[in-house]
């Protein structure tokens with residue numbers, strides 16, 4: 016490859032860049048010529064309404080563009096120092112004054128081209144007091160080629176070229192201003208745009224389905240728009256491209272997951288699974304029915320299932336998982352359920368034992384706390400096939416564990432589902448169907464982005480007859496009343512939680528705060544057993560506290576956020592969250608999900624310590640619908656933060672905004688799957704550009720997927 020002419024040539028070799036600026040560009044993530052093209056402005060100054068200086072009248076509110084012809088600081092009455100600059104365009108000049116900002120003398124200098132906005136008034140003549148000013152050009156930036164044009168001749172050109180234009184403002188860094196970047200882009204843009212033309216991956220039909228411009232046009236618009244309203248379609252173009260390649264990545268991973276090994280075609284016999292579902296004391300919700308049909312169809316197909324079953328706490332996922340397990344079992348295969356902690360494994364074990372008793376299946380359990388003999392016995396039952404339904408922790412995927420004939424693996428993810436787990440489970444059962452359960456409601460847009468390689472079943476409907484947890488947002492003044500209420504609940508035999516956020520990065524401080532809190536509350540709730548749970552406890556100690564809480568030996572649990580796992584204590588009816596403004600919506604919702612799990616009415620209060628509750632808390636109190644909250648979270652927090660929680664190396668999106676661009680996302684998702692179905696290796700000539708771009712964008716993640 017000829018680096019000198021490739022679009023991947025280092026940015027250093029572009030006109031007016033050089034090694035020093037290239038270093039600074041690197042800080043902005045701009046390494047190649049192509050990167051520079053994608054380094055688009057983060058905002059624009061709209062100069063399309065620029066007025067001629069000669070036309071300004073006192074009383075106007077105006078935007079002008081002019082070159083600085085002189086500057087100075089004047090001391091006005093009462094010692095106020097005022098910075099002055101005279102701006103000139105082809106039609107005239109005007110004095111601008113910045114009262115109380117003498118330091119501008121250091122940045123605003125003769126020769127600069129400024130865009131200023133503000134009121135015009137009469138003060139010894141016309142004067143403008145800019146509210147905003149933007150430096151459009153340093154004198155020496157007007158073109159890097161030496162410029163001997165006379166200043167007077169240029170002013171006319173300045174205004175002419177600036178009026179009717181939108182000025183791009185670029186993300187900048189120290190030593191590389193947005194103006195310098197603009198000048199660099201300006202001299203290189205025509206060449207780069209020509210080079211990028213041949214890289215257009217989407218044909219005209221495809222683009223017109225979406226109403227997006229070609230790549231070249233989009234980039235040109237973003238760097239040099241003639242009108243602000245052209246910017247959004249151009250952004251959508253880049254957003255779509257970004258979403259499409261991510262979906263292509265997912266679609267390829269999905270394809271590999273399904274075809275690397277043939278799947279098990281479970282029969283449609285349904286002896287146990289149907290008896291089980293018929294025997295339930297309730298009817299499935301529509302959402303459960305739908306999910307079950309999807310899972311059943313997957314399992315009966317000769318292709319591996321790889322499905323995410325997503326639903327809020329208590330939406331009825333476990334019942335569906337149990338049916339899937341029974342489907343494997345009625346095919347003389349084994350069914351495995353893996354949970355992230357021992358406590359949760361035990362909880363699932365109890366639930367499944369109860370659920371499956373009806374159809375005569377008795378689950379086994381395998382966790383790290385079995386004795387050597389118990390473990391040996393369990394391993395034998397797994398290897399011989401005597402064990403049919405097996406519940407466990409990571410202990411299930413250790414080297415010496417052999418299954419006779421695994422048919423389905425259910426993973427209860429609780430936030431902890433990662434590449435590593437997927438890899439191990441894939442090895443555990445070469446051909447098994449996999450069902451991942453997640454109790455973290457996320458909007459579909461985010462689910463497609465993070466888990467686009469899985470198929471999606473969503474339980475977006477709660478079983479009937481649930482009383483939502485009564486939720487309030489409370490200031491500090493309400494605490495005593497709240498404590499009295501809590502006490503009355505404890506007296507009635509119920510249990511409660513009080514949760515504190517991590518107070519400090521330092522665990523030591525955190526521990527001290529939690530401990531003090533525990534002491535205070537033990538006094539306040541004398542006569543009740545008050546437990547303490549925090550991150551400094553070992554896993555075993557933590558589980559011990561939880562067990563005592565579950566058994567009712569502890570009535571009130573003071574905890575940091577370690578409580579957040581999917582623990583189920585039906586007798587708990589009160590959840591108080593302290594310093595609630597420090598939690599995200601998703602986390603608040605998870606915490607609230609710890610109560611309201613039994614037949615008792617339950618209560619949640621979010622205490623804030625500031626003057627007013629933030630909007631997030633109001634949203635939290637307004638609804639108990641996890642999906643609605645997740646969408647609100649995406650809107651309020653922005654996706655950047657959510658991506659912080661991503662679990663498998665999906666790069667951040669720069670142009671796409673998930674909720675706003677959900678139409679683009681759906682389109683990209685469909686297209687990518689269709690494309691991979693018709694040409695899995697992207698070998699056809701018209702698909703080669705996709706293959707190349709994919710490697711270039713996601714070389715690392717593709718490698719990740721090979722493993723995971």
Ligand code: ADP
Nearest residue numbers: 297298299300327328329330331332333334478
């Ligand atoms: P999840 O696993 O999503 O937290 P579960 O499957 O544990 O939810 O269900 C929570 C509770 O609701 C259980 O007691 C379960 O028996 C009950 N349940 C599940 N589905 C229904 C339904 N369709 N109608 C009524 N109750 C249901």
Ligand code: MG
Nearest residue numbers: 278279314316
């Ligand atoms: Mg199958």
